[in-house]
Amino acid sequence: MKEALAQELLRELQHIVDRPIRIMVVCGTHNRAIMRYDLRRKLPENLDLVAGPGCSVCVMPAGHIDAFVRIAMQPDVITVTCDDLLQVPGTRDSLASVQKKGARVEVISSPQEALDIAINNPDQIIVYPAVGFEATAPGIAETILDAACQGIDNFCVIPSIRLLPPTLDTLLADPDWDIDGLLCSDHINSLSDTEAYTSLARKYNLSCCIAGFELEDILRGLVNMVKQIKKGVSQLENLSSVIYSSEEYSMAKRMVAEVFFAVDTIWRGLGIIEESGFVIRDELSLYDATKRFNIRLSDEQSQCQCFCGMIMSGRGLPPDCPDFGKGCTRKHPIGPCMLSSDGICASYFKYTLEDGTTARW
Numbered sequence: 001m002k003e004a005l006a007q008e009l010l011r012e013l014q015h016i017v018d019r020p021i022r023i024m025v026v027c028g029t030h031n032r033a034i035m036r037y038d039l040r041r042k043l044p045e046n047l048d049l050v051a052g053p054g055c056s057v058c059v060m061p062a063g064h065i066d067a068f069v070r071i072a073m074q075p076d077v078i079t080v081t082c083d084d085l086l087q088v089p090g091t092r093d094s095l096a097s098v099q100k101k102g103a104r105v106e107v108i109s110s111p112q113e114a115l116d117i118a119i120n121n122p123d124q125i126i127v128y129p130a131v132g133f134e135a136t137a138p139g140i141a142e143t144i145l146d147a148a149c150q151g152i153d154n155f156c157v158i159p160s161i162r163l164l165p166p167t168l169d170t171l172l173a174d175p176d177w178d179i180d181g182l183l184c185s186d187h188i189n190s191l192s193d194t195e196a197y198t199s200l201a202r203k204y205n206l207s208c209c210i211a212g213f214e215l216e217d218i219l220r221g222l223v224n225m226v227k228q229i230k231k232g233v234s235q236l237e238n239l240s241s242v243i244y245s246s247e248e249y250s251m252a253k254r255m256v257a258e259v260f261f262a263v264d265t266i267w268r269g270l271g272i273i274e275e276s277g278f279v280i281r282d283e284l285s286l287y288d289a290t291k292r293f294n295i296r297l298s299d300e301q302s303q304c305q306c307f308c309g310m311i312m313s314g315r316g317l318p319p320d321c322p323d324f325g326k327g328c329t330r331k332h333p334i335g336p337c338m339l340s341s342d343g344i345c346a347s348y349f350k351y352t353l354e355d356g357t358t359a360r361w
Helices: 002-016 028-036 062-072 095-100 111-120 134-150 164-172 186-191 194-203 215-231 246-259 282-287 308-312 344-354
Strands: 021-027 047-054 077-081 104-107 125-133 155-162 181-185 207-211 236-238 260-267 271-280
Touching (some): 021 028, 021 215, 028 047, 028 181, 028 215, 028 344, 047 164, 047 181, 047 308, 062 077, 062 095, 062 155, 111 125, 111 134, 125 134, 134 155, 134 246, 134 271, 134 282, 155 260, 164 194, 164 271, 181 194, 181 215, 271 282, 308 344
Parallel strands (some): 021 047, 077 104, 077 125, 125 155, 181 207
Antiparallel strands (some): 155 271, 260 271
């Protein structure tokens, strides 16, 4: 049934795409799904999909990784982090390399798990590098507030959360960018920031659509966007099955506002972007690892010969990089887009060069 629906949607796209259309796939998970389903090869020739900056590990500057490493090497510290972040290099080391040197680094899947580790290890300071986009902010804010409420003082966070809307706004302001629409993931529903995407659609005459990660979700989103573009409609359509109540929205926004505020932040490959990152308020400085250990998140950028910055800003795709699949592979990655599982280069490599295993439909 799903295969039949996907084929029907694909035929509809073939019928309605009658001129060049360029859509940015903002989310790295969407890009990975598109490669897994081999959609780029099956879509109409005039429908061009480019990658966006939606991989939080990929846009992490080397100076931030350096701070994670320095704190991880402190005595009585356990650093807890997601698996994707382990291998990302700073200017010299990664969390994985200092783990081999004796630093205590553990992989977890949620900030609440970090708080549980703090409760079970009262003699250690548990440090959680909070890497992600705005969708991750409510969960991190809730964990910090839980720690404060319970009086847990051996837990802290390295704030490195980035905000996509101001970054997309900066990219879209470039007159040479030439994007017709933004395909967004349903992650953005978690913090009621759909208003920001509605504003972007109107400001830049864009089609925007929120869609899930299944094949039919992506195809339905693309059909919706192409129809919008052909009609000259500039709006945000939410096709997501993820629905939050107004109470959940209000609670998420309240917690985030209580814990964080926005500041100018650097993105690897993209530079400093105004009010595109969250930091922890002074009232909760006990839970800010940078203040606790007096370590600054540096704007240091690692020198990388690959084209990650160009690819993450929609100005190219992995095959445009001379190192892709040659000097830069999954076993020997050069840039962050190959390191992270949600990186566009890693997705391209896995499904076009490595094993070529795509989902059948």
